[in-house]
Amino acid sequence: xxxxxxxxxxxxxxxxxxxxxxxxxxxxxxxxxxxxxxxxxxxxxxxxxxxxxxxxxxxxxxxxxxxxxxxxxxxxxxxxxxxxxxxxxxxxxxxxxxxxxxxxxxxxxxxxxxxxxxxxxxxxxxxxxxxxxxxxxxxxxxxxxxxxxxxxx
Numbered sequence: 001x002x003x004x005x006x007x008x009x010x011x012x013x014x015x016x017x018x019x020x021x022x023x024x025x026x027x028x029x030x031x032x033x034x035x036x037x038x039x040x041x042x043x044x045x046x047x048x049x050x051x052x053x054x055x056x057x058x059x060x061x062x063x064x065x066x067x068x069x070x071x072x073x074x075x076x077x078x079x080x081x082x083x084x085x086x087x088x089x090x091x092x093x094x095x096x097x098x099x100x101x102x103x104x105x106x107x108x109x110x111x112x113x114x115x116x117x118x119x120x121x122x123x124x125x126x127x128x129x130x131x132x133x134x135x136x137x138x139x140x141x142x143x144x145x146x147x148x149x150x151x152x153x
């Protein structure tokens with residue numbers, strides 16, 4: 001189960017941060033970049049429709065198979081028409097849920113979790129259902145918490 005706290009996006013602020021425009025290699029190391037020539041404003045980069053964009057903090061583990069974990073931040077755009085396979089915030093019978101939305105060939109909608117402990121949810125005509133918004137980005141903390149025991153080294 002996932003619960004969400006929603007926050008409106010404020011696209012009026014600008015914060016230009018230095019940006020390594022040639023990329024950071026995740027394979028073999030490369031010589032260090034001598035300088036950073038670009039800057040990036042995350043509001044302009046991550047938010048295309050400020051009036052219809054919201055943030056939410058994830059609580060729950062039904063999407064953990066995709067690396068979406070408790071405490072991650074979602075950027076949700078309500079102006080995007082959902083497509084098959086989108087990660088979507090849905091309102092099902094008055095409760096928010098975060099799932100991959102699947103439109104089947106028989107006009108059925110299936111909400112797919114990525115954690116095997118949870119079953120897919122078939123939306124029926126008896127359900128009160130809307131796709132509240134499409135998740136465009138997930139922001140996660142990568143720093144390990146102090147005392148974290150599951151360290152790979």
